[in-house]
Structures are given as structure tokens and as C-alpha cells.
Amino acid sequence: MSRVNDSKPDGSKSSDRAFEPRRAWLMLAVVTLGTTMVSLDGTIVLLAQPALQADLGASLEQVQWVTAAYLLAVGSLLIVSGGIGDRIGNRWTFLIGVTGFAVSSGLIASVHDINWLIGLRVLQGLSGAVLQPSTMGLLREAFPDDRLDMPIAVRSAAIGISTAAGPVVGGLLVEHVSWRAAFLINIPMGMLTIALGSWIWRGRPASRPTTSFRRGFDVPGALILGTLLFTVFLGVSTVTERGVLDPRSAALIAAAAALAWLFLLREQRAADPLLPPALLRTPPLWAGLLLVISLSFTMIGTLFVISYYVQNQLGLRPVEGGLHVLPLTGTLIVVAPLSGIAMRRVGARVVVCAGLAVTADAVYGLSRLGTHPGSLELSLLLFTLGLGLAPALAGSTKIVVSQVPAPLGGLAGGLHQTGMQIGSGIGIAAMGTMLGSRAEDLLRKALHKAGANSTDQRFVRQAIDDVSVGLHRPLAHTPPALRGTWDELSSSIFMDAMSYALLAGVVVALAGVAVTVPGALAERRGRRDE
Structure with a gap:
């Protein structure tokens, strides 16, 4: 099995460094807090969107951008920010990311304009992109390779648990407080993370990258990769909405392929590549x-x-x-x-x-x-x-x-x-697309079978939207042939x-x-x- 050499310049392996169990497990606690804050935010915000839309008078498209803006920002910069952390120190990128995430969350909770909120979600996404890769870097610094299995398992569980718990926490906050509380919760979590991290690192100099990994930073490569990932995430959204054959989808797919080729070419020629060619092979x-x-x-x-x-x-x-x-x-x-x-x-x-x-x-x-x-x-x-x-x-x-x-x-x-x-x-x-398209296809077949092809299209559109997400409420203009069986029909669809x-x-x-x-x-x- 090929693997990039991880020897230090003096020939020793990274796993040979001194291991301090107490400090390492405290580091894991800090990393878990930071990871949980970001993962929890993702699913909490999904629950807060309907209340947010009603309070700010936003359109459906604007609410979709509340999530899309965050995902585009965080997805585009994860690898780049990970490379920056390896050069300036993961401790600093972690603290910068946690601080930025908490501050941007507080600002989001205070806005009364949907456009400002979308802009701040970009800032929150950038902070999340800086924070998340550094958590793994910090674990690699604290634990030798032969002791990494348990910390990785705990970190992975934190992602899964916070993702699954998000709807519960979000539901409680939105139902009993406000959609703004879904963002405000990040402030105490961020403060606790920063306080615990600062206490652990007090009086200890930040670890520095080894000489073979700190020659410089591949700025052109970072710009190409960031643009490539932005294109990929935008392309996924566009293909889902418009289909693969749509001109905009085709253009994004072609652009992503061209940027991928350009990035690989750049990394092969760069003096200090963002992704070492050995990794790419x-x-x-x-x-x-x-x-x-x-x-x-x-x-x-x-x-x-x-x-x-x-x-x-x-x-x-x-x-x-x-x-x-x-x-x-x-x-x-x-x-x-x-x-x-x-x-x-x-x-x-x-x-x-x-x-x-x-x-x-x-x-x-x-x-x-x-x-x-x-x-x-x-x-x-x-x-x-x-x-x-x-x-x-x-x-x-x-x-x-x-x-x-x-x-x-x-x-x-x-x-x-x-x-x-x-x-x-x-x-x-x-x-999501499969859920919606299947529901629409079955509903139209049910209407055809009931002889209701000329049904008011406003009913059809609303019925498709409702049935696709499991809602079975009574609708205006329901065809007479379906009024007595609508709940059962929509449920089965x-x-x-x-x-x-x-x-x-x-x-x-x-x-x-x-x-x-x-x-x-x-x-x-x-x-x-x-």
C-alpha cells in the first residue's frame, strides 16, 4: 500500500513524540466541543428556517440561500484552510475559527434583514471552514499514530450525535424561545471552547510545522482549488434543480472539469504544492x-x-x-x-x-x-x-x-x-429530488385515474408540495372524487x-x-x- 512518508527531518516518525495522556484527552474535549458546535448548527438551522422566513418576510428562494451561502463558503475553503493551519499552526486557526463562528452567530441573531443574514452566513461558513480541519490537526499533534483510533472514533461520534440531536435542540429552541436562539446557542459553546483551549495551552508554545512543510503557501493553487470546490457545490445544486442537460448545469460541469485539470497541472509544477503530488497518486x-x-x-x-x-x-x-x-x-x-x-x-x-x-x-x-x-x-x-x-x-x-x-x-x-x-x-x-419527483408522478397518476385531469393547477402545485414532505392537510379545490380519500391517498403516496x-x-x-x-x-x- 502506497503512503506518503511522514518522517520528520531528523528521520524519526511523528508517532515517536512525547505523549501526555492528560493533556491529549483534554485536547480531545476541546476538539469535540468545536466539532459539535459546527455540526449542531447545521441541523438546528434547518428547523429554524420556517420561523425565520415568517419573521423576516423572506421569499422561499432567499431562505434557500440561508443554507446555500453557508455550504458554498465552508465547502470551498476546507482544504485551503487546512493547508494554512499546517503552516501557521492549527491552534491559531482553531481559535480564529471558533471566535469567528461564535461572533457571526451572534450577529446573525441580531439582524432584521434577510440579505444581511445571508451575508453573515457566508462569514459563518468561512469561520467553519477554518475551524473544522484544524480539529484533526490538533488530534494529530496530541496523539501518536498508534493511539489515534479512539480519538477519531470520539470525534466522529460527536459529528453523528450533534447531527442527529440538531432537530431536537432546534425544535425546543424554536418552539419555546425563537429562531434567533438557534444561533445564539453558539455563543456560550464558543466561549466554553475558547476558555478550555486557552487553559490547556497556557504557558505552552504553539507547535510549529517541521521544516519540510513550511516553505511557503501555494496561493495560485489555493485560488484554483477554492474556485473548483465552489463550482462543484454550485453545480450539485444546479443539476438537482435544473437537470444535467440544462445549459447552466452543463457549463458548471465543464468548468469543474477544466478547473480540476488546471489544479492538477499547478500542483505538479508548484514549489510548495497545497496538495503534494505524492498524495494525489x-x-x-x-x-x-x-x-x-x-x-x-x-x-x-x-x-x-x-x-x-x-x-x-x-x-x-x-x-x-x-x-x-x-x-x-x-x-x-x-x-x-x-x-x-x-x-x-x-x-x-x-x-x-x-x-x-x-x-x-x-x-x-x-x-x-x-x-x-x-x-x-x-x-x-x-x-x-x-x-x-x-x-x-x-x-x-x-x-x-x-x-x-x-x-x-x-x-x-x-x-x-x-x-x-x-x-x-x-x-x-x-x-430530496427523488422524494419530490416520485410523489409528483404518483399524484398525477392518481388524478388521471380519478378522472381529474382538468383539476385547478393551483391545487396540483400545492398538493405536490404538501405530499412531497408528508403533509396531509385539507386543500382548497380538491377534486370531488378525492375528497373522501385524500388523507389516505396522500399518505400512501x-x-x-x-x-x-x-x-x-x-x-x-x-x-x-x-x-x-x-x-x-x-x-x-x-x-x-x-
Whole structure:
């Protein structure tokens, strides 16, 4: 297996540095707080958007940009900011990112104009892009390579737990306080993170990159890569909305391909490349990133679809829905440390393979749910989902990180988080589109069967919008032939569409298993031969 050499200039390995257990675990606590703040914010904001829209009088397009502006900013700069952290020190980029994220959150909570809010979301995204890669860099500094499994498992669990807990926390804040509280919560979390980090680092000089990794910064490469990732994220959104054959979609795809070629050409010629050419020629790194993308596609896409099922189809309030998600959150907490132990014993690829297989089984089970399942059935499926996600998150992170030299820990974090963002964006876009298009197709067939082809198009449009997200409220201009059966019909259409969309998560998770199996078998043979 090819791997970039991570030796220090004096010939020693990065894992040989002095290990201070107490300080290292405190560092993990700081990293977990910062990671949780960013991950929690993503799903909390989704719950706050309807209240935000009503309070600020925003259009649907403007509200969509509240999320899109953040994702474009954070996704475009993750790898670049990871490279900057490796050069100036991950401690500084972490503190700058946490401070910027907390301050921008406070400013967002104070605005009364949607355009200002969108602009501040860009600032918040930039801060998140600076913060997230540095968390992995800090762990690489605190833990030697042979002790990284458990910290990676804990960090991965923090991402999964905060993502799953976001709807609960967001529902409580929006329902009992205000949508502004969904942003204000980041201020005390940021202050606690900064205070704990400052206490740990008090009197200790910041670690400096080794001489072989601090010659300079590839500004042209960073600009090309940032533009490339911006184009990729914008392209995903445009293709979802307009289709692949739309001229704007085709132009973005062509631009992304050209920028990718230009970036590879630049990195081969740069004196101090942002991504060393040896990394670009490492197949296990690309395989690891593919696993991260497939996992985040399935995880975030499934949670996106299931949130509509729990709140709209089952008619549960956010807090009640959150209680149903507790088995998933609890399983992530319990299984995360066990995943770290398992990786040390059987290897990361074996853990990922098993985790993705269990995840695929759980998502398939969710796709077969009925309109009114028992609480035990739903809880067991979410428990199984957590049982698969915890090891898959930890193992896929370890695969990516292990291919990058320790002095480039920030870059490793940037690569991993970029893969997570790409997978999440594609997962929400693809599964959301499948949910909507399937619901529209089934509804139009039902109207045709009922002889209601000439139905008022305002009803058709509103019905499609409602049914696509599991709402079954009475609508004006409902055709007479459907008035007595509308609730039952709309419910069955949504369940069919949900099953159809979730099958995409099953297929992608199983594709991840197929990618992992050869490496897992080789890993097992290698350990038996030791």
C-alpha cells in the first residue's frame, strides 16, 4: 500500500513524540466541543428556517440561500484552510475559527434583514471552514499514530450525535424561545471552547510545522482549488434543480472539469504544492474519500427524509420526534469508543465494511416502514442505524487520515470534511429530488385515474408540495372524487416516495461495502501474517 512518508527531518516518525495522556484527552474535549458546535448548527438551522422566513418576510428562494451561502463558503475553503493551519499552526486557526463562528452567530441573531443574514452566513461558513480541519490537526499533534483510533472514533461520534440531536435542540429552541436562539446557542459553546483551549495551552508554545512543510503557501493553487470546490457545490445544486442537460448545469460541469485539470497541472509544477503530488497518486486516499462521500450521502440524506416522516407523516411535535431519535443518538455514544477498540484489533477497513453493511440494512428497514409504525419498530431501526454509522464514521475517517503525513494533519481534516460536505450535499439533493419527483408522478397518476385531469393547477402545485414532505392537510379545490380519500391517498403516496428515495441510500451504502471489501480482506490477511 502506497503512503506518503511522514518522517520528520531528523528521520524519526511523528508517532515517536512525547505523549501526555492528560493533556491529549483534554485536547480531545476541546476538539469535540468545536466539532459539535459546527455540526449542531447545521441541523438546528434547518428547523429554524420556517420561523425565520415568517419573521423576516423572506421569499422561499432567499431562505434557500440561508443554507446555500453557508455550504458554498465552508465547502470551498476546507482544504485551503487546512493547508494554512499546517503552516501557521492549527491552534491559531482553531481559535480564529471558533471566535469567528461564535461572533457571526451572534450577529446573525441580531439582524432584521434577510440579505444581511445571508451575508453573515457566508462569514459563518468561512469561520467553519477554518475551524473544522484544524480539529484533526490538533488530534494529530496530541496523539501518536498508534493511539489515534479512539480519538477519531470520539470525534466522529460527536459529528453523528450533534447531527442527529440538531432537530431536537432546534425544535425546543424554536418552539419555546425563537429562531434567533438557534444561533445564539453558539455563543456560550464558543466561549466554553475558547476558555478550555486557552487553559490547556497556557504557558505552552504553539507547535510549529517541521521544516519540510513550511516553505511557503501555494496561493495560485489555493485560488484554483477554492474556485473548483465552489463550482462543484454550485453545480450539485444546479443539476438537482435544473437537470444535467440544462445549459447552466452543463457549463458548471465543464468548468469543474477544466478547473480540476488546471489544479492538477499547478500542483505538479508548484514549489510548495497545497496538495503534494505524492498524495494525489495515493489510491487508498481516494478510496477513503469515496467512502466518506458515500457514508455522508447515506447518513445525511436518510436523516433528511426521515425528518419529514417523523414530523409530518406521524404528526409528532419536534420534541416528540426527537425522543424517537434518541436510540440513534444513544447508540452513537455507546458504540463510538467500541469502534476505536475494534479498529485497533481488526483494522479500519473491516470496521467500515461491517458498519456500512449494517447501515444499508437499517436504511432498507426504514424504507419499509408503514404509515403508523409502533414506537418499538422505529426505535429498533434507528438503533440499528446508529450501530452501523458509528463504526463507519470512525473507520472512514481513519482511512483518510492514515494516508496523510502527521505534519499535514490540518490538510487531512480539510480533505475529510470536504468529502463529508460533498456527500451531504449530493445526498440531500438526490434523495430530496427523488422524494419530490416520485410523489409528483404518483399524484398525477392518481388524478388521471380519478378522472381529474382538468383539476385547478393551483391545487396540483400545492398538493405536490404538501405530499412531497408528508403533509396531509385539507386543500382548497380538491377534486370531488378525492375528497373522501385524500388523507389516505396522500399518505400512501408519501410512503411510496419515501421508500423510493431511501433505496438510494441503501444502494450507495452497499457500493461503499463493495469498494471496501478488497481492502478489508487484505487488511485481515496482513494482520494474520504478523
